[in-house]
Amino acid sequence: MSENIAKAGRHVNQSEGLIFEKSSPGKRGMELPPLDVPAVDAAKALGAEYVREGVEGFPEVSEIEVVRHFTRISTWNYAIDYGMYPLGSCTMKYNPRVNEFVARLEGIATEHPYQPVELSQGCLRVLKTLENILAEVTGMDAVTLQPAAGAQGELTGLLLIRAYLESKGNPRKKVLIPDSAHGTNPATAVIAGYAVENIKSDANGEIDAARLVETVNEDVAALMVTNPNTLGIFEQNISEIAEILHARGALLYMDGANMNALAGIARPGDFGVDVMHLNLHKTFSTPHGGGGPGAGPVAVKKILEPFLPTPVVVEKDGKFALDHNRPKTIGRVKAFYGNFGVLVRALAYALAYGPGMRQASEDAVLNANYIRKALEDVYELPYKLPCMHEVVFSDARQKKNGVNTMDIAKRLIDYGFHPYTTAFPLIVPGALMIEPTESECKEECDQFIDAMRSIAEEAATNPELVKTAPHTTRVGRLDEVTAARKPILRWKPGQ
């Protein structure tokens, strides 16, 4: 169906079997010289239980076949190094190579977490410097780098709130969560032992402060707000919301995974946030996808500092140490001091940008609004406020021809782009959630816009083409339910 593609830039499309299928008996990737020492019976020398038998069905292939096989399949993965990756909420920005260079330096990559503190001064300085930078960017008083991801940062943050309220005599019962929050927020609140109460957004997609006043009572421990929220909209009443909570002894938790819209521009600590997490694998450009590793540091105001996870990195007279003696701590949340290699990359990013972080945020917001304006005449825009780092459309217009957000996303693959986030946030039925990030130049954004406009036209004139996409990939549409319910994860001989 390639004749239907109006724009260039198709996805790499190759046909490659399994390595097992390439096997033919006697082929080998390498050859050893004949033994020039007496042969030893390995089973006798080592014990039979330590000696492996031949592996049934083990592929027998030449060296170049191995190299080509893995090189080819490596090109099937879509990557930010390959093209625009507009997966909303995930912030798939470019990971600058300088971060990788720094993380691999000897003295950083080769250190061991059990090294004595006297031999780890440089690594501890890395941690403390990053903590200080994150405290400055967020406007908070103290930071823990331990949590391994955003969701674990959320849990750490809520455990800090619980410990603080307990120390005041009552941990309280409920956490309020707007319907525009990220899905991890309610899950986190439940794991932290709180009941969740949903807060409805108003017609602008924001929290209704007037309604909130009626909801906050002595049972409420905190409000968890994603800001900018998952509609890509900044909560303009955030200071007033903080005051409403504080007046009743509740705290304000901010999910700061979207800090890439604010860094260098606005500081949550200045608008009333008590505790928040950051996603270094989003805002601070460390690699993500494929399950990690990531980092979800938590930044807090002074009142929560005594409860931070141990050990805490402390600095005295130019020397660094690890403080384990923190009587009010919630304890450790992660082995050692967090995902050190990720923290190093984030520090490299922060130091490379410096005050330029503000422009990165401004460019992220500019790109999202550029795309919003360029597509709002062909895709439904349910919430009309200018957006921050991402824009959320719906498939309402295309639905009339039976085309939904998933179909449009699949068709986007044919145009060479990674799909946007589909069907999230939940308050927008049939959502198309698009986050270009600041990494994309105008030309790449324009190509994406052309592709999206072209698909909108196809949805009107030839809906079947979109509904059966992708057409240019090695496999077509997969049965996602069966793939999730009955995954086949390894090849077995004869299957």
Ligand SMILES: *Cc1c(COP(=O)(O)O)cnc(C)c1O
């Ligand atoms: C990505 C994200 C999370 C979860 O972060 P993980 O690192 O995937 O655990 C939480 N909240 C928001 C708003 C996010 O975008």
